[in-house]
Amino acid sequence: MEQQVRVLPDEDGVRVIVCAGDFDQDTLAPLDQACTQAADDPGVRRIVLDVTRVAFADSSMLNLMVRMLHTDRLVVAGPVPEQLGRLLDLTQVRGILRITDDGIDAARTL
Template sequence: MEQLVQVVPDEGGVRVIVCGGEFDQDTLGLLKEAGTAAVEDPGVRRIVLDVTAVDFADSRCST
């Protein structure tokens, strides 16, 4: 399955990152980029990670 990492436009200081597909240690790049950008943005007060479309996540992933 194709991997999805989509950032929804901010609303009221909330950044929503939507993820779909399969994630493991080798495929975390886009998610890391989106998360880092959200953390470093001073206008973001809350980060919501929507994983309802994630089919697989390797529990041995490290950041």
């Protein structure tokens, strides 16, 4: 699957970042840039990270998600793909993230 990072137009202070494909240390830069821009924007009160189409994620993406968690604005929109879910479970990060398996619209309101 080709990697894609797409930032949807902000709605009511919510920025949605849709990511698809593989994310590792060599391919993380576009996602990192989108997340950093969202975190640096004072008008963004919630950052929704849509991970439903992530085919592969390694510790680089996990680290980015933990960094975004520290903004206290991150919500992960799923359902979380199996491989990413195993990574979140293995590292016990799933328990500290706000995750909804009901998609972007549900994540906007968490």
